[in-house]
Amino acid sequence: MIFQELIFNLTKFWSDRGVLVHQPYDLEMGAGTMHPETFLRVLGPHPWKVVYVQPSRRPADGRYGENPNRLYKHHQLQLILKPSPSDIQEQYLESLKACGIDPRVHDIRFEEDNWESPTLGAWGIGWQVLLDGLEITQFTYFQQAGGIELSPIAAEITYGLERLDMYLQDVDDVYDLEWAKGVTYREVRYRDEVEGSRYFFEAANVELTRRQFEEARREGERLLAEGLVLPAYEQVLKCSHLFNTLDARGAVSVSERTLSILKVRELACAVARAYVDSLAPKERTA
């Protein structure tokens, strides 16, 4: 199944089940979880169902396009169902059939794997889903986000699209994936990986990035004080990515690391609280 078809099929599958199809967020982020459609929507009592693809940047994972399994930017297909339906696992397994996986001839397992994001003050309980030993999905019942206990609980399902498709296309090198008919992943993304790796590991201007981090943080605080919750959250996203950039660049000292993570978390938690407070009173409790 070519890459874009995998995206179509999964999106269509969930769309047919009444799930809103959203789009990638237009800021850099490390995972689909950081998209406001997840981080903010899991807060408060409102039911919400959404699916979207999120290009996810992890600067430190860059390998100059030389590693067949590792990328600084990969794609996640992220699904949020809030509250989580009781047949969520069965629905998920059905979605794998939509990808062409026949569970009768594979070994599909849910193995314990809990998720935690110190920067977002978030954690959840769940599994990694293994397909013949390969991790293809992270399945999480969110317990806390922005330091706030959640209720109702949202289920988050994150498909690792490249991994899953490498399995489906039976290729050992991500760059050999067929993205569109006759067009390989290499043609689409290789240059991005090479230059991205060079940027994050060698070229990023440390002083500038550090300054931008500080400015984004202060801007976030200021915006929050003005009651602009969503713009403030965008500054959280910027902080997080700028921090990852500094980290990949090897420019974060020990004491700085802890402090920076703490700063971003504080802002993320403040945003989460402001978001919940901004919901109409009757919406605040289930």
Add this chain to the structure above:
Amino acid sequence: MKRLPFLWEIGCEEIPASWLPPLVKELKQRFEKELEALALEPKSVESYGTLRRLVLYVSGLAEKQQDRVEQVSGPPLKIARDESGAWTKAALGFASKNGIEPGELEVISTAKGEYLGFERKIKGGKTLHLLPGSMASTLRSLSFPKFMNWDATLADGKGAFPFGRPIRWMVALFGEKVVPFEIQVVGSPAVRSGRKTRGHRFLGPKGEKPGQPFAVDSFQQLTRGLRKRYVVLDPEERRERLAIEIAKLEKKARSRSAPGLSRDLVADLVEWPGAVLGAYPEEFSSLPEEVRATVLIHHQHYFPLEGKPGFIAVTNMAKDSKGHIQRGTERVVVARLRDAKFFWSEDLKTPLGDRGKALEGVLFQEELGSYKLKGERVETLAAWIAARCGARETPVRRAAQLAKCDLTTGMVGEFPELQGIMGGLYAREQSEPEPVWKAVYSHYQPMGLGEDDGFPANREGAVVSLADKVDSLAAMFAAGVIPTGSRDPFALRRAALGAVRVLAESSDRLSFEIDIPPAELLREALRIVREQQPGLAGEGKAEPALVEFFTERLRFLFSRKYSYDELNAVFAMTGLDRPVSDLAKRLEALSLFRSSDDFQALSLAFKRVGNILAGQKPGEVDPGFFFEDDEKKLFEELETLRPRAEELISQGRYREALQELSTLRGTVDRFFDEVLVMAEDRKLRENRLALLKRLQSLFSRVADLSQLVSGES
């Protein structure tokens, strides 16, 4: 009384395998407690489980509770009856409050006097109605390492119902009847008890959709129905099946599965154990075995094959008809091995020693800063230890410098459980001398109490291991990070136990005596921490807390071999101020002495001595003031023995010392038979007390024998 079987299945989303065995056991225990509280005596209670279900089965449970009589007591009789003998207002009020006729009132005699009361007949409740309450309390009482909120509530009035994983179905049958039970879940239909269970997610008999619920009427039907649908309910049976599957493939591969992965754990990862044989290209055989095993065991739960580039992967499927599973597992393994090989060759490009600087960027602990700082402390302490016990300083220093450098390698970043081991392997590849690389390799060991938990490979390793662990303890305590109850985030208990083991066992295992009293070692470690980082928050209180913590671990280690009173006897006289080996020798001597004939007699004597001397402060013996022959004899024999006994004690030959001293037995016995210690004459009495004190203090140089509990050994 009619008895009926009770069957209860709690259908869950996948429970972590490591939780399952304790959970299955706990389910039985908790439910038995509930039945006990209801005075419902069950015939055999059994529990079973797979990752998707917990099952409890009681083969016979009374249909209802026995009727019983309960005595209800009211006001004291003297205010319940007036002078004429008629019931007072208080008595009548008591009767009407309890809804009985005054005629039913009785007098109850108790130890505290007479009271008004009556007997209430209580009809036994129906088990069917009592079970839901027991089920609810059982569910709430199960302990999970981690609970989750899944928007559930129980109808027991206690509200929210966190659990280990969401419950999706429930079978609850008492005889033929469904025991009503309900779990409300936000946004979903309630989970209601019934007769329907579920088999394997993807496998089932022909003509039936896999995973479809199916009804059962009994435990026998449940196990049979599940087996037909590819679920082995009994964990024991699952383990046996797994063993058969593995043996088949071992035979096929003409190899054996290497140790290091718990079969029990793997059997709980699946409901229907199957297995496939996988292989990886020969080129990866050049990777160290430790790395290959980590990839296979820790990351994939696959069994490596001994001496072959292959593995056995346990599956939850009956077969692999299309070979997809085998190909899939091989692909994952190859990708991981390729990663590992990349790290191996990349990491080797930098000499391990050059990584020391990069340790500045690896955090040890917030207050204490980086591993670079820790490394410097460990080196200083290791050199101090080496000098104290005759280890060679140069390789010890080198090993200490290299010990933490692998924390900055790609391999350890990817496989943190290989820390130490990778450092050792890289050091070996980069031609560090054997004493050095082996020391680096094994300096995290021992990791626990078991034989599998390893031990440093050589003297240098023992020194660095000890220095590393003691430094962690000293530094953390100085920073105010002290383990409490179950909170021990830096695994300091394990570190202390490891340090204690190195101190206690290096002599036997490595012919290497580390005869430093732990108290001194801890003090030196604290001094080094203080010198490097003055003014840490917990600095002032660190030493006593550390000594207490360390003593506890030491006693714990010894308690595996010696009884608590033997420990008390030795630790009453000495402790961390003596080398651990010295404490061990005392304990050994004491424990041997205790099984000797002389011991019983002497121990009795020492109890008496202890009692007599309690609260007394005897002075010096005056040899000219003995009156009886037997006291004189005791003094003389004691003084004749003394030089030899003291010599033996100072040489640490406690066993011989006790042997020597126990020749006094007859004389001591006669002394107590013939001599009245508490004589009327004060001078006489004090002289005898002084003699006993002298006797006691000589024995006490080995241990306080009065601490030994007689009749125990």
